[in-house]
Amino acid sequence: MQKNVDHLRLRLSKENGVNGNGALTNGHKSPLIKTPSDPHFQGNTIEIPASRTSISDSKEFMHNLSGSPSMKNRRPSRNSFGASLPIPRSPRVRTSFGKETAGTRRDLLASQIQDLSKEKVAAAKNMAFVFDIDGVLLHGDNLIPESGRVMELLNGDNELGIKIPYILLTNGGGKPECARTEQLSSILGTPISTNQFIQSHTPMQALAEYYETVLVVGGEGYTARQAAENYGFRNVAVPKDILAWDPSISPWRHFTEEERKGARPQDFDRVNFDAILVFADSRDYATDMQIILDLLQSENGRLGTKSKDPVATQLPIYFSHGDMVMPTEHKGLPRLTQGAFRIAIEAQWKALTGGNLERTVYGKPERATYKFADEVIREWMKEIHNERTIPENIYMIGDNPQSDIIGGNMYGWNTCLVRTGVFQGGDNDEENPANFGVFPTVLDAVQAAVHKELGKEFKLRWSDKIIPAMHHVQTLLAVE
Ligand code: G3P
Numbered sequence: 001m002q003k004n005v006d007h008l009r010l011r012l013s014k015e016n017g018v019n020g021n022g023a024l025t026n027g028h029k030s031p032l033i034k035t036p037s038d039p040h041f042q043g044n045t046i047e048i049p050a051s052r053t054s055i056s057d058s059k060e061f062m063h064n065l066s067g068s069p070s071m072k073n074r075r076p077s078r079n080s081f082g083a084s085l086p087i088p089r090s091p092r093v094r095t096s097f098g099k100e101t102a103g104t105r106r107d108l109l110a111s112q113i114q115d116l117s118k119e120k121v122a123a124a125k126n127m128a129f130v131f132d133i134d135g136v137l138l139h140g141d142n143l144i145p146e147s148g149r150v151m152e153l154l155n156g157d158n159e160l161g162i163k164i165p166y167i168l169l170t171n172g173g174g175k176p177e178c179a180r181t182e183q184l185s186s187i188l189g190t191p192i193s194t195n196q197f198i199q200s201h202t203p204m205q206a207l208a209e210y211y212e213t214v215l216v217v218g219g220e221g222y223t224a225r226q227a228a229e230n231y232g233f234r235n236v237a238v239p240k241d242i243l244a245w246d247p248s249i250s251p252w253r254h255f256t257e258e259e260r261k262g263a264r265p266q267d268f269d270r271v272n273f274d275a276i277l278v279f280a281d282s283r284d285y286a287t288d289m290q291i292i293l294d295l296l297q298s299e300n301g302r303l304g305t306k307s308k309d310p311v312a313t314q315l316p317i318y319f320s321h322g323d324m325v326m327p328t329e330h331k332g333l334p335r336l337t338q339g340a341f342r343i344a345i346e347a348q349w350k351a352l353t354g355g356n357l358e359r360t361v362y363g364k365p366e367r368a369t370y371k372f373a374d375e376v377i378r379e380w381m382k383e384i385h386n387e388r389t390i391p392e393n394i395y396m397i398g399d400n401p402q403s404d405i406i407g408g409n410m411y412g413w414n415t416c417l418v419r420t421g422v423f424q425g426g427d428n429d430e431e432n433p434a435n436f437g438v439f440p441t442v443l444d445a446v447q448a449a450v451h452k453e454l455g456k457e458f459k460l461r462w463s464d465k466i467i468p469a470m471h472h473v474q475t476l477l478a479v480e
């Protein structure tokens with residue numbers, strides 16, 4: 001396989017699978033990690049050819065294998081796996097959050113109406129929405145008001161009383177899926193299941209089949225560790241564990257007793273890291289960059305060592321998305337996010353070693369993420385309509401032309417750009433135009449898409465009185 005996996009396997013075989021490398025902590029031994037390149041490997045992983053590098057490539061800092069962010073000038077990228085990103089073969093079973101809330105009364109009436117409207121029902125099941133979160137549904141933790149109505153409409157407050165499928169696909173992350181969907185359910189006022197939710201690092205669970213000991217970077221507190229452990233990584237360290245072991249590793253950092261409480265220090269000079277995974281925005285650029293650069297330059301991923309040829313032995317590093325900026329509550333320009341952090345690491349690596357950092361970037365607009373989304377939609381269709389199919393008419397609704405829209409366009413989805421987030425341009429984005437159009441808000445986009453698929457007369461509200469023939473059902477219900 002490609003360079004870094006070869007590197008991992010070389011290390012594992014060098015140590016005969018019983019010493020050091022495959023194993024990690026404090027001399028504990030670990031089994032040899034198999035990789036999908038092994039002929040007898042049977043895992044839950046498929047590798048998706050890389051479509052492009054991150055949107056946030058800043059040409060002056062990027063190595064010559066990086067792609068352009070423009071659809072007009074795309075090139076495939078090299079990454080730690082050569083030209084592919086591993087994703088889970090199928091979405092893993094995850095814990096759902098919340099209970100379905102559709103009322104019995106509406107369900108009963110709706111099933112009668114749906115029997116009479118088979119074509120519309122088929123059309124409603126043959127469409128699906130994929131929502132970006134930041135800048136489309138929310139600003140930070142605040143609801144964009146139109147989102148509430150969108151949820152109602154798609155959850156059954158429509159002429160047919162039918163659930164129109166939707167999933168959430170965000171480049172955000174940094175905590176377990178169940179924690180984020182619980183938070184989203186509360187803000188959006190509707191239960192969001194983990195089975196309809198993908199955050200930037202969700203597909204990176206596939207990497208647990210490749211790497212055992214990982215440094216996970218980003219997010220608040222220690223929640224990113226929990227996410228990685230849920231994915232099956234066996235040994236997960238975060239920079240604060242390393243700070244707790246040796247605070248001098250980050251000269252200007254004051255590590256508080258409060259922070260130390262959640263840390264899991266160990267003898268990190270005896271641990272071999274297999275890979276670095278950036279799951280979310282760094283909350284401490286100086287410390288995180290220092291530790292990342294230490295590990296990238298190390299001998300066999302061991303802190304305190306330096307490789308004789310760091311460029312040749314560089315530790316694999318993965319970023320969960322490449323967005324350069326994100327919308328927040330801030331009133332000025334959109335705020336810098338993980339793409340900016342990555343570019344800084346790349347520049348530092350170049351300055352220190354003269355080499356080009358090899359890295360893999362997941363998230364939108366990478367094809368692997370959209371492929372994973374397809375599988376999630378298929379499973380979600382099974383859950384809400386008992387039909388394991390992928391609807392033909394998928395609408396991606398996003399605010400960032402350089403991730404949501406370019407990715408959706410490349411994947412063959414309908415794309416809608418909204419004006420509530422990163423995009424602040426004119427009629428449409430010039431480099432990556434949304435093919436279904438630009439809309440003031442998510443509600444406008446959803447209404448336009450529903451009318452396109454279900455007809456202009458399709459009513460966007462449920463009414464018990466919608467079909468006179470149903471009145472006897474109402475009467476029966478009233479009597480009960
Ligand atoms: O850090 C970037 C993230 O906030 C973007 O999230 O939902 O717009 O993909 P989203």
Ligand code: MG
Pocket residue numbers: 132133134135136398399400421
């Ligand atoms: Mg967004």
